[in-house]
Amino acid sequence: MNFSHSEENYIKHIYHLQMDNGEVAASSLASSMQTKAASVTEMLKKLNTKKVIHYQPYKNFTLTDAGIRAALEVIRKHRLWEYFLVNKLGFNWDAVHEIAEELEHVSSLELISRLDNYLENPMFDPHGDPIPDSKGKIKMVKHVPLVKLPLKTAAKVSSIKDQSPAMLQMLKHYNIHIGSTIKLNRHFEFDGSIEIRIDKQPVSIISEQLAKNIYCIL
Amino acid sequence: MNFSHSEENYIKHIYHLQMDNGEVAASSLASSMQTKAASVTEMLKKLNTKKVIHYQPYKNFTLTDAGIRAALEVIRKHRLWEYFLVNKLGFNWDAVHEIAEELEHVSSLELISRLDNYLENPMFDPHGDPIPDSKGKIKMVKHVPLVKLPLKTAAKVSSIKDQSPAMLQMLKHYNIHIGSTIKLNRHFEFDGSIEIRIDKQPVSIISEQLAKNIYCIL
DNA sequence: ATTTATTTTTAGGTTTACCTAAATTATATT
DNA sequence: AATATAATTTAGGTAAACCTAAAAATAAAT
Numbered sequence: 001m002n003f004s005h006s007e008e009n010y011i012k013h014i015y016h017l018q019m020d021n022g023e024v025a026a027s028s029l030a031s032s033m034q035t036k037a038a039s040v041t042e043m044l045k046k047l048n049t050k051k052v053i054h055y056q057p058y059k060n061f062t063l064t065d066a067g068i069r070a071a072l073e074v075i076r077k078h079r080l081w082e083y084f085l086v087n088k089l090g091f092n093w094d095a096v097h098e099i100a101e102e103l104e105h106v107s108s109l110e111l112i113s114r115l116d117n118y119l120e121n122p123m124f125d126p127h128g129d130p131i132p133d134s135k136g137k138i139k140m141v142k143h144v145p146l147v148k149l150p151l152k153t154a155a156k157v158s159s160i161k162d163q164s165p166a167m168l169q170m171l172k173h174y175n176i177h178i179g180s181t182i183k184l185n186r187h188f189e190f191d192g193s194i195e196i197r198i199d200k201q202p203v204s205i206i207s208e209q210l211a212k213n214i215y216c217i218l
Numbered sequence: 219m220n221f222s223h224s225e226e227n228y229i230k231h232i233y234h235l236q237m238d239n240g241e242v243a244a245s246s247l248a249s250s251m252q253t254k255a256a257s258v259t260e261m262l263k264k265l266n267t268k269k270v271i272h273y274q275p276y277k278n279f280t281l282t283d284a285g286i287r288a289a290l291e292v293i294r295k296h297r298l299w300e301y302f303l304v305n306k307l308g309f310n311w312d313a314v315h316e317i318a319e320e321l322e323h324v325s326s327l328e329l330i331s332r333l334d335n336y337l338e339n340p341m342f343d344p345h346g347d348p349i350p351d352s353k354g355k356i357k358m359v360k361h362v363p364l365v366k367l368p369l370k371t372a373a374k375v376s377s378i379k380d381q382s383p384a385m386l387q388m389l390k391h392y393n394i395h396i397g398s399t400i401k402l403n404r405h406f407e408f409d410g411s412i413e414i415r416i417d418k419q420p421v422s423i424i425s426e427q428l429a430k431n432i433y434c435i436l
Numbered sequence: 437a438t439t440t441a442t443t444t445t446t447a448g449g450t451t452t453a454c455c456t457a458a459a460t461t462a463t464a465t466t
Numbered sequence: 467a468a469t470a471t472a473a474t475t476t477a478g479g480t481a482a483a484c485c486t487a488a489a490a491a492t493a494a495a496t
Binding site for chain 2: 091115
Binding site: 256258276 | 443444445447
């Protein structure tokens, strides 16, 4: 099956939303795609006739098996390109998302298979997200929000939600990277801030707002 | 200035046509783009308002300086990606054109500059065509058709017009590659076939049809 | 210099992917 | 259970990029 760029984007977003939530509401898809509900409805009808989603008017929906396969193909491309951009071209991991959004729509499967090979079949992209293999198999990793980590248990920083420059500046200041070992020592009830230890550095206290944007793998 | 994929394709085709011919007719652009004359007219009006072409209704047209710059940017991207596909991913040089047609529209200039760097600033793509630098400077090379080479003068095979599998099979048989040293020894009047020497191999005779598809640099 | 043929443009339609505003259905509140 | 609120769909419109068929302009041929 062949999909337009737009269809691929919808499929990808539906996939991520249903991973969070089991099923997807049209409104959340609209906000995730930065578009309007009416446009979403139109696309849902098309994806339904293409048997990409299970859909009944006015109800929430999910991807079919074919839809999941399609989503994982796009995600595979996206993450392989991100890996390439960081590890071969020397981009910072926070600068590659937009470029990969374009590259992921280049259609050749031969290209992706050779790229995968050239990169030596990486398992994770620069944000710590797993890269599906050519058959759509993907390492399921739960990204636990830092604030919900069990106390004093070593974990690894796996991804950062907000990747604004302001956020990156903060991360740099605290010396937090993807892959850093992190321990949650205690919560402060008053303002939700937490005490953490990054690698073998002295403990620091970070705000709830910052903490909420950091995800970890146990 | 920002261009759609379609606009970029038109600009690129106009560039190639005006390199051959000085100016471009709507009909030749239509056939080169595999589209209809009416669609071309529409696009010409748009490119004109965007000041990409010098255009007056019913007359032939050419790119403006801005248009040439835009064309060279697309061509630079196309050829750098082709180089990447062949020299890093191991594609055959005849398999990369279509993929590069998609990659050339990825917009990031930072990406292209890093790719160029990563590839160590190649001057020529796998077909022997020169790669414009980031300022749009391009080595002007005249590709002489093999049949018009001066007799017994060493030249280099620079490009192949028809890249069908049938053609590639022939080239393989005669052991002709991009970059091979080639000498034209004589013409046979009867059927237009020619006697050539490739590198230090024994001379061979090739048909006019084959010869017409081979271009050289002196 | 007319007539004929070719090229180019205009007019009017299609598809994809958006949009706003209004109508409909589902959900929440009293 | 009736009503208010929220979510979703429908109706109708726009822009880009294509199309066919007819009209207009240019080039070629008698």
